Amino acid sequence: MIRLFDNLTEKAAWLLSDDVWQEKTKHLQVSATPVGVDRWGMSPVVFRRFLSLGDWLYRNYFRVETTGVQKVPPGRALLIGNHSGQIAWDGLMVLVAMVREADPPRAVRSMAEKFLIHQPWLGTLTVRLGQITGLPENCKRLLEDEHLVMVFPEGARGVAKPWFQRYQLQQFGTGFMRLALETKTPIVPFAFVGGEEIMINLGNISPLAKLLGFPSFPILLTPLPLPAKCQLRFGEPLYFEGTGDEPDEEVEEMVYQVRAAIDSMIQNGLACRKSVFWG
Amino acid sequence: MATGRKSSQDGRRKRPAVSRERQPVLVTGAAGGHGQVAVRLLLSRGIPVVAMDVRPWYGRPPAVDFYRASLLKRNGEEVFRQARPRAVLHLGTTRRPDIDPELRHRINLDGARHVFEHCLKHGVSQLVFVSRSSVYGALPEHPTFITEETPPSAGRTFPEMQDVVAADLYATGMLWRHPSLVTAVLRVGNVVGITVSDTLSRYLRRDMVPTVLGFDPMMQILHEEDAARAYLAALESKIRGVFNVAGPPPVPLSAMIEQAGASRLPVPETLFRWLLGRFGFPQMPQGSVDFLKFSNLVDDNMFRQGTGFAPEMDVSATLGVLRDARLLQ
Numbered sequence: 001m002i003r004l005f006d007n008l009t010e011k012a013a014w015l016l017s018d019d020v021w022q023e024k025t026k027h028l029q030v031s032a033t034p035v036g037v038d039r040w041g042m043s044p045v046v047f048r049r050f051l052s053l054g055d056w057l058y059r060n061y062f063r064v065e066t067t068g069v070q071k072v073p074p075g076r077a078l079l080i081g082n083h084s085g086q087i088a089w090d091g092l093m094v095l096v097a098m099v100r101e102a103d104p105p106r107a108v109r110s111m112a113e114k115f116l117i118h119q120p121w122l123g124t125l126t127v128r129l130g131q132i133t134g135l136p137e138n139c140k141r142l143l144e145d146e147h148l149v150m151v152f153p154e155g156a157r158g159v160a161k162p163w164f165q166r167y168q169l170q171q172f173g174t175g176f177m178r179l180a181l182e183t184k185t186p187i188v189p190f191a192f193v194g195g196e197e198i199m200i201n202l203g204n205i206s207p208l209a210k211l212l213g214f215p216s217f218p219i220l221l222t223p224l225p226l227p228a229k230c231q232l233r234f235g236e237p238l239y240f241e242g243t244g245d246e247p248d249e250e251v252e253e254m255v256y257q258v259r260a261a262i263d264s265m266i267q268n269g270l271a272c273r274k275s276v277f278w279g
Numbered sequence: 280m281a282t283g284r285k286s287s288q289d290g291r292r293k294r295p296a297v298s299r300e301r302q303p304v305l306v307t308g309a310a311g312g313h314g315q316v317a318v319r320l321l322l323s324r325g326i327p328v329v330a331m332d333v334r335p336w337y338g339r340p341p342a343v344d345f346y347r348a349s350l351l352k353r354n355g356e357e358v359f360r361q362a363r364p365r366a367v368l369h370l371g372t373t374r375r376p377d378i379d380p381e382l383r384h385r386i387n388l389d390g391a392r393h394v395f396e397h398c399l400k401h402g403v404s405q406l407v408f409v410s411r412s413s414v415y416g417a418l419p420e421h422p423t424f425i426t427e428e429t430p431p432s433a434g435r436t437f438p439e440m441q442d443v444v445a446a447d448l449y450a451t452g453m454l455w456r457h458p459s460l461v462t463a464v465l466r467v468g469n470v471v472g473i474t475v476s477d478t479l480s481r482y483l484r485r486d487m488v489p490t491v492l493g494f495d496p497m498m499q500i501l502h503e504e505d506a507a508r509a510y511l512a513a514l515e516s517k518i519r520g521v522f523n524v525a526g527p528p529p530v531p532l533s534a535m536i537e538q539a540g541a542s543r544l545p546v547p548e549t550l551f552r553w554l555l556g557r558f559g560f561p562q563m564p565q566g567s568v569d570f571l572k573f574s575n576l577v578d579d580n581m582f583r584q585g586t587g588f589a590p591e592m593d594v595s596a597t598l599g600v601l602r603d604a605r606l607l608q
Contacts, residue, residue, distance in 0.1 A: 033527075034595065035534040040423060041497045041574070114419045118573065120493025120548070127497070137422035 009049045017052035018059070024105040025051075030130075040109075040142075042130035047107065050129060051096060058096040061227050062089070062194065063279070068234035069101040071188060076143045077237065078180050078187045079108065079150040082169055082262055083158030084195035086218055089225065093192065094150055095129070097232055109142050110150040111135075115215050136175055143183040151176045153255070160216035162203045166196035167266055172259050174251045181251075182244030186237040189261040193269030194230030197276045199223075229279040231272070233265045303327040304514065305364035305403075307350060307394060308371030309343075310336035312475030313409070313506065317368060318343055320507040329362040331355070332371070350390040350397075359401040366405035368510055369394050372446065374411065374478065376439055376564045384442040391446040395453045398460050405461045407513045408454075410447040412466045412523055413440065417496075417573040424578040427466070427521045437566025451521055463513045468525045468577060471597050472503030473604050482561055483539045483601055489560055492545040494572040495533045501526035502592035502600070512586035523577035526590045526597070532571065538595055540602035548572070 014022075025048040030038050037043045058064045072079070084090060091110055099105040111134035117123045132138045134151075142149050152158055153172040161170065180187050200221040209217035238261065240254050273279060304321055308314045309330030321328045322342050330336065333349040344362065348354040350371055371394070372387050391408070398406050415425045416433035431447055433440040447464065454462040469479040479500065482488065501509070501524065509524045536543045546554065552568060554560040582588060 033530060034593075035530045035538075037497075037531060037534075039497075039528045041529075041531065118419050120491075124493065124495045132423060133419070135420075135422045137424075137426075141422075141424060 013049040013052040016056040018055075020100060021052055021055045022048075024099050028099065028105055028107050030107055037128070038130075040130065040132060041127040042107065042109075043128040044107075046125070046128040047130060050125065051092075051099070054092045054096045055100060058093055058100065061225075062093060062198070062230040063227075064093050064097065064194075064230045064232055065279070066097045066101050066232040066234075068190075069097060070103075071234050071236055072098070072102065072106075072148065073186055073188070073237055076146045076183065076185050077148050078143070078176055078185050079148065079190055079234075080153060080176060080187050080258055080262070081150070081190040081192055082167075082195075082266060083152035083154045084161060084166070084192065084198075085225075086160060086199040086201055086220065087225075088152075088159060089198050090192040090195045091150060091152070093230060093232060094190065098148065106148050108150045109147050111139055111152075113156065113215055115213065136179060139176075139179050140183060143179065143185050156215040160201065160204055160218050161196070162201045162218075163196075163221075167193075167270060169259055169263055169266075172255050174248065174255050177240070177251050177255050177258070178244040180244075181240055181242035181246070181254075186239050187258055188237045189235040189258050189265065191233045191235075191262050191265035191269055192230065193233070193266060193273065194228040194276070197228035198225045198230075200226075226277075228276050229273075231269045231279075233269055235261050235265055301327060302365035303329040303344070303362055305329045305331060305358065305362055305367045307331050307367065307369050307390075309345065310334040310339075311370060312472070312477070312480075312503065313470065314370045315339075316472070316474050316503045317370065317507040317510050320504070320511055321368075324511065329358065329364055331358050350393045351385055355393060356397050356400075359397040359403070363401065364403055366407070366514055367394060367398055367403050368407045368409070368514065370409050372409070372443065374413075374440070374443055376567075377562060380439070380442075387442040387446040388449065391449050395450070395457070395460070399457060403460065405514065405517060406463070407510055408450040408462060408464045409510065410450065410464055410466045411443060412468045412499075412525070412577045413570065413575060414444045414447045414466060415575060415577070416440070417569040417575040419573070421575075423497075423574060424576050425523070426578045427523055427581060433566075436569055437564065439564040439566060454519065454521070458519075461517050461519050463518045464521045465509065465513060465582070466521065466523050466577065467506060467509065468499045468501050468523075470503050470506045471500045471601065473600055475503045475506075478563065478567065480601075482563075483535060483541065483598070484605070485561070486541055486605070487544050488536045488539075488541045489544045489546050489551060489554070490532060490536070491551050491568065491571050492547045494548075495531045496570070496572060497529040497574045497576055498532050498535060499525045499527075499529045499576055500535065500594060500597055501590060502597040505590040505592050505597075508591070509582070509586075509588050512588040513582075516586040518582075518585045520581075520585075522582035522585065523579045524582050524588075525577050525579040527593045529574070529576050530594050535594070535598060538598040538602065540598075540605050
C-alpha cells in the first residue's frame with residue numbers, strides 16, 4: 001500500500017515537474033540521515049515530490065514573477081514578508097522560488113502555526129517539507145545552524161485578512177527582530193503581490209474559529225484558488241545591530257523599517273500591475 | 280529478610296577500610312533491564328559494584344555483591360551502612376502502567392527521598408539519578424528540541440506520569456539544596472534493547488505495531504548499552520546538574536518500525552484509544568498516545584559537552600537487535 005502510494009506520488013511529481021525542478025531539487029543541501037530525513041524531520045524526497053505541485057502552480061497557475069532572489073545572502077538569513085491568501089500560498093511560492101530561482105537552491109524553513117503541525121497528515125507533511133512549529137527556540141536553533149528561515153510577522157492576522165483589508169499590512173510582532181539581533185542574522189524583506197486575490201475572504205467568524213480551535217474561520221467567496229498573477233519581490237538585506245534585549249520602543253523602530261521596506265515593495269508591485277489575472 | 284541481605288552470603292560481615300576510589304558504586308534497581316546492563320558495564324571497567332533490588336536477580340555476574348533490599352524498607356539503609364558506597368546510580372524507579380498507582384508512587388517518590396537521605400547520611404559523595412525525558416511530555420508548546428530549562432509538564436496530559444515528574448523535580452531540588460552530594464539528574468530518552476523492557480522497547484518488539492493514523496512523530500532512541508555508557512560517563516566526569524541524554528539523531532516512528540523488522544498498523548486515533556489493552560493492543564495509558572502523535576525530542580548538547588559522551592550505536596544497529604531477536608524467535 002505504502003509502495004503503491006510512493007509510486008503514484010513519484011509518477012505524479014514526474015508529470016507535474018520540469019527538468020529544472022528535478023535538477024535543482026537534487027542539489028538541495030539537506031543533511032539527511034540514512035533513513036532519509038534530517039533531524040528536524042524534513043525529507044528531501046517528500047519535498048521534491050510534493051512541491052512539484054507547488055512548482056507547477058508557480059509556473060502555470062500563479063505565473064509567479066520573482067525578482068531580487070540573488071539578494072538573499074548565503075548562510076543564515078530571515079525572510080520577512082507580507083502574509084495573505086487565507087492558505088499560505090505565498091509561503092509555498094517562496095519555498096518553490098528559493099529552489100527554482102536561487103543558485104544554489106535553498107530549502108526554506110518556515111515557522112508554521114502550532115495548529116497546523118498538530119493535525120493528522122497535514123502536520124506530518126508540514127514537518128517533512130521542512131517547516132517547524134513557530135516557536136522562538138526553534139527559530140533560534142535553525143538560524144544558529146545557518147538555515148534560511150521565513151517568518152510572516154503578521155501571523156494569522158495577515159493570512160486571514162478580509163477582502164477590504166487587502167494589501168494593508170497588519171501589526172508586526174517583534175519576536176523576529178529580537179532573534180535577528182541576538183543571532184546577528186540579516187533580514188531580507190520580501191513582498192508577495194497577487195496573494196490577496198487568490199481567495200477572497202468576506203469576513204471571519206471568530207466564535208466559530210474559537211469553538212473549533214482554528215486560527216480563523218473565513219467566509220470565502222472563492223473556495224478554490226483563483227489564478228491571480230503573482231509577483232515575488234525580494235529587497236536588499238537589512239542588517240541591524242543589537243543584542244535582542246533592547247526595550248520594546250527601540251525594537252519596534254527597527255521592525256518599522258522592515259515593515260516600511262515591505263510596504264514600499266508591495267506598492268511598487270501594485271503600481272506595476274495592470275490586471276489582477278494577466279499581470 | 281529483615282535487614283539488607285547480601286544474597287547467598289552473610290550480610291553483616293565487617294568490611295576493612297578501603298581507599299575512596301576502591302569504594303563501590305551502588306546500583307539500585309539492579310535486577311531490572313537498565314540495572315543489569317549498567318552493572319555489567321561497570322564491572323567490565325573494573326569498578327567495584329554493589330547491586331541492590333527488591334527483585335531477585337538470577338544469573339547475575341559472580342563479581343557483583345547483590346543485596347535483596349528495598350529503599351522503602353529499613354533493609355535499604357542497611358545496604359548503605361554495610362557497603363559504604365562512594366557513588367550511587369539510582370535506577371530503582373518504574374513507569375510500568377500495570378503496577379498499582381500507590382505502589383508506583385512510593386517506588387518513585389519515596390524511593391527518591393530515601394536514596395537522597397541515605398546518601399547524605401552515609402557519606403556518599405556522588406549520586407546519578409536516572410529520570411526520563413518523557414517527563415517533559417509531548418506538548419504542542421514545546422520546542423522541537425527540548426532543553427533542560429523546559430519545565431517537566433507530562434503530568435498535564437498524562438496523569439500516570441505525575442509520580443515520575445514529582446520524583447524528577449524532587450531530585451532537581453535536592454541537587455541544589457545539598458551541594459556536598461554531587462548529583463546528576465539524567466533525563467534519559469527511550470532506551471531500546473533486549474534486556475530493558477521500557478515502553479518503547481516493548482512496543483517495538485511487537486510483530487504488528489499499531490500507530491495513530493496520520494501521525495509519524497520523530498523519535499530518539501538510545502541503545503541499552505549506550506544508556507549504560509551514559510551513566511558511566513556521568514559517574515566518571517562527576518557532573519552536577521540536570522542533563523538530557525539522547526542517542527543518535529532522531530528518525531520517524533515509521534522508519535523505526537521498519538528497521539525493527541515489524542509491520543505498521545495505522546489506526547484512527549479514537550479507535551486506537553479504545554483498543555488500548557483490548558484485542559492484543561498494547562496496555563498503555565491514554566496519556567501515552569500523545570507520544571505516538573507528537574515528537575518529544577530533547578537537546579542533549581549539555582550532557583555531551585559535560586561528559587564527552589557520544590552514542591556508539593546508530594538507530595539501525597539499535598533496532599537491528601530487536602529485528603534479530605524477532606528472527607531468532
